Amino acid sequence: MSLRDDIYGTRALNGYRSSKSNNKTKHRFKLNLQKRRFYIPEEDRWITLRVTAKTVRTINRKGISAVLKEAREKGTLKQNI
Template sequence: MARKDDITGKGALNGYRSSKSNNKTKHKFHQNLQKKKFYVPEEDKWVTLKVSAKTLRTINKKGISAVLKEAREKGTLIKDV
């Protein structure tokens, strides 16, 4: 199972950690993913999605229906909802 946001498709970023002596070690910066259930009134069903904290704030602001519609138009929706 990939660590990706089901709506935006965003995943982990690569980078380096730097020690005091400036030694570099590879590191992954993972998204802050949360597993949440949403009720979609147009389809009259509950949907479980893995979304990042940023996407969750967007859903709270715009509503799940509007966010899913935008994701379908952009083509970023990973999970078939």
């Protein structure tokens, strides 16, 4: 299972950690993924999504229906939702 957000499709990033002596070591910046259930009142059903903590805050602010509609328009939504 890949480290990917189901709604916005964000992925883990690669980068470097820098020590005090400025030595660089490769590092992977993983996502803060959460497995959450959301209720969609228009469709009268529950869905389970793997979303980042940032996406959960966005859903709390805008609502699940608005976020899903926006993701469908952008084309970033997972196909089976």
